[in-house]
Amino acid sequence: MFQALINVLVKCKSFSELKQIHALVITFGLRHESPISSKLLSLAALSGAGNIDYGYRLFSTLPAPRVFDWNTVIRGYSISKNPNKSFSVFIKMLRAGVFPDYLTYPFLAKASARLLKPELGGLIHGHALKNGFQLDKFINNSLIHMYASCHDIVYASRVFDEMPMKNIVSWNAMLDGYAKCGDMASARQVFDLMPQRDVVSWSCLIDGYVKNGDHKEALAIFEEMLVLGPKANEVTMVSVLCACAHLGALDQGRSMHCYVMDNGLPMTLVLRTSLVDMYAKCGAIEEALYVFRGVSNGKTDVLLWNAMIGGLAIHGLVNESLELFTEMQIAGIVPDEITYLCLLSACAHGGLVKEAWYFFECLGKHGMTPKSEHYACMVDVLARAGQK
């Protein structure tokens, strides 16, 4: 009976299915059977079928949650909109007398990193040390990443240096840390020094060069990777496509696209967005549209639509851009402030003063505050229309 239910749970794909199973569990009085409720909780809190608030409500009904359950909720919040809640759950956990384990801390480190609060991460660090986890590789690696993400590279390297046994993840965390802090010389040094390199190491280095504006070097490293390194993955390709977009290197961009297809890399939404953006920036609107339309009924999000709407706008295809916006709303995608920025830029190109004002007002009506970029665009619209 248990196993049958767990098998059903694993296959659960949507929120409504999840709720049905939840109802079933309650009806059969299995709510307090820990293997079932734990599995249900992790599905609710972590998978695409649920959401963390639902997960937390479910968690609250458990008579005696175990470390596993606490970790699930802390982890769920660490990747949610509000990572602060990971800490409130952690405090409740301590008050309930449940001892944190080697997975509790990495989730809390992640929450600190996402909040950009190294002070908070430092407290977690101290807590882990006090509880005898000073040699734990998993915890230390997540702490390195936490400090580095918070631009506290001195602390990150202190943790790194004090680790008696480092693995490739430790090295990658340092490499990425330096890159994120804009210190590509040190990042490169770490890369050259590390005992072995995997696809993440190469991707970190390449993306570091991209983020620091050295697109040529990023592509040069990628070429080197093709010869000496591991196979690139879809994450690597996102960075190199960004480099091609910045350089307007259409031919190279096309060959990146070929690499993706030839190697059967998963066409994730992120990758599709990068391809659309690259083609659009390189002036290949037809190809951008081709990738954008891609699989019919495929998943889309606001970032993908923004890339296409913005791509049309910068090439002066004003009507096409505005029509795509209409289509996007019909598709049920909610625009964000970048969408409006793209639309305002389309209006600037087309001299559409009235439409620009309309979009500018929409911004406020949908609870967004115009930022300096929006004002700049409006000034541009009015200046081009010859108004003062």
Next chain:
DNA sequence: GCATTTCCGG
């Protein structure tokens, strides 16, 4: 049984 690292649009 949960695990840390790389990626998208202005």
